[in-house]
Amino acid sequence: MSGALLRIEHLKKEYPGVTPLKDVNLTVNEGEIIAVIGSSGCGKSTLLRQINQMERATAGKIFLRDEEITAPGYRTDLLRQKIGMIFQSFNLFSHLTVVENIMAAPVELLGRSRQEAYDRAKELAAKVGLSQKLLSYPDELSGGQQQRIAIVRALAMEPEILLFDEPTSALDPTMVGEVETVIRKVAEMGVTMMIVTHDMEFARKISTRVLYMDEGGVYEDGSPEQIFERPQREKTRQFIHRLKVLTLSVESREFDFIGCHIAIEAFGQKNGLPNDVVRSLMLLFEELVTQLLLARLPEPPRILWTVEYEPKSECAEVSVRYNGEPFDVMESDNEISLRIVRGSAANIRYTAEKGELPNCLSLIVCHHEAIVDR
């Protein structure tokens, strides 16, 4: 078939009570450096652990160079010799020296001579700047040094693909840089890699392709430019901009008004919104929903109020969708309320769409020092 190194078809992984992977389809080509991103618990690590068969899939197939590795009776130990893995917590063998950590697998599993394995270990250790530490024990090294050695240990097996499972998450911030530099160096050597990471800057700089995982699968798959600058899908965008979202829906004139206010306040507190933004949001909710919309909407009224807050810009984007004939709420005759709305928000825009809630009013609330740049 194609020159694909790795092919995943309809992969499903189920644990009792939770299904992190529902249906994963993915093709990895040789030489690709893939960053896998997504919120915690979205199945990124689970996916990696399926690839080297540390865990067995509930359903679906995985092929390595067109050979089905999920087939029953496939020798997983031989498979893993071809797939390197780097762990969050390094997992160097603590009773062995650095050089023995690197030499063990090539000597025992690939049948290399000790001399050959040693020379290679020394060469690789030099590449990551640790040739002086060959006879040290892991607990004599810093976390960053340990992770560099763990990468060398995996490389010494000359794997076809390297899997990184959050390689910098357990590190002191001062040591993240050295490990990332080493990973970049390995990438330049042309090794195919999949990197699960929470570090967006790093993912963007190093990768040739980014997978955003959500809803139990690969939600969006694209170049780093696409994913980080022009995400095509809603959840990717929310994740990339680290958007905090609050949705309130009103379906009766006797709705829980106080409950909605408390929800806005709690949302603001939880996500660190500036006080003035929270105050504006509460004011807008009151004026738009209770004063303007409920006065005009047919029975039963339906309003969907969504706030997306981006911590970086300190701005909240509000969208108010409502039912009824198309009409712009900003053209009501309640001048006092309209003035309050105009005074609290910017970029007020009305659009009419098709669907159940055809009216959409969008507006932006910013911290008074922030600059609106959209």
Add this chain to the structure above:
Amino acid sequence: MARKVIWLLLLSLFLLTGLCCAAKGVMVDGQEIRRIGGWPAKSEEHVRANFHDDIEYVYLATIGDMMEALRQRKIDAIAMSRVFFNALCAEGEKGIAVLGDPIGQTNYAFVFAYSEHGDRLRGEFNAFLRTLKESGALDEMKGRWISGETPPVEPPNLSGENGTLAIATDGSCPPLIYLSDGKLGGYEAELLERFCMERGYDFKFTVANFEANLASVSNGQNDIGINAAEYTPERAETFRFSDVTFTDDCVLVVRAKKGTGEGIWATLKEKIERALIRENRWKMMLSGMGLTLTITLSSVILGTLLGFGLCFAYREGYSLLNRALDLFSRFLAGMPVVVLLMVFYYIVFSGMNVNGVIVSVLVFSLLFAFSVFGLLQSGAASVAKGQTEAALALGFSERQAFRKFVLPQAIRTFFPAYQTEIVTLLKSTSIVGYIAVQDLTKVADLIRARTFDAFMPLIVISVLYLILTWLFQRITDWMLTKLNPRNRTADEILRGVRP
């Protein structure tokens, strides 16, 4: 209300037990006696018949123990046959005297099995005993031995043309039966030798404690039990006694009124001389120590190997095997070691001519193997899971990951517990005397019985056990330094490599 009743009941129960247990005591020849020590069986019957429940009867295993209890005023008198009193005096014991009149008579006899073979042998022996009585030779023998002297033993030359008799003895009731430099002596021994000479037998003997001997005769492992066994009708229900070989008065032995006046150093010197020098008893001590060392060391080696084997087998994950192992280890843990030892010797290997040392090594190896197995399991559990994951991710199999990476790291938590287990094992081997093995403890028992001194042999074996413990500690400490991967030199780490 109900509570008050319960309290009252408990209180009255407590008072009642107090009343029952607190013996009133009796006056014998102007001396107050509250507690009398001795063997179970005949002496106890005599005491009960004479004093009813007015005194407390204390069971003691050897004459040495009785003497020590008497000296320390734990008991006021010993009920024993006069011949043993004579033997005590002959051994140089000066601080004792016979109080009042004899309280009864005790008959001694040989013990045979309730079997065809036992009956035939018993018939032969009884016939022989009759001729000896008629010829007056038995009285002549009694006259010689009643004095209590225990001369060195000259083993007779026996032809053995009609076979060899297996004798079970505790060898600790001089002058009726005793061990001298590894040979059997005493009135009963002479009787046995004469019988063998007359009927063309040879004999070999095994030394174990009294109860174990009787058991080994009744299940056919031995032919005759020679233990200065007192005849009682109750015992006769289980064991077949010969005709009475010896009858003696049962007397009360008490502390003499006046002290001996000997200096403490002289006494101590004499005690050491008796415990170690006389009849080359130090050789017995050394051989006992050697046997204890042999049993412990063999069990440690075999048990460790087996324990590792069990651990590897367990990890293969055959559920049936694992269930069986769990069950068996629970069974072993729930049994007192002494019971296990006797079960193996008298039931599992019943009828087979298996050496007690081998059975001991077998039982202790098994016990030790299961402790090693348990320790390895918990040691392995203490190693971080990431270590196994890393090994698996590199392509090692589960088995390789365990042996090469988990096990070497488990040693650190395993080893201190392992050392403790070894010392525990060493100490628990002290019960092998129950199955006729003369280890250090059993040797001390024999010497105590022979010298009537409980004190010095106990001190000596305490020191010897401490030496053994220290020895094992040193060996295992050395092993730990050898096993610790951190103690390797750069050359060892880089063997086969030109840096």
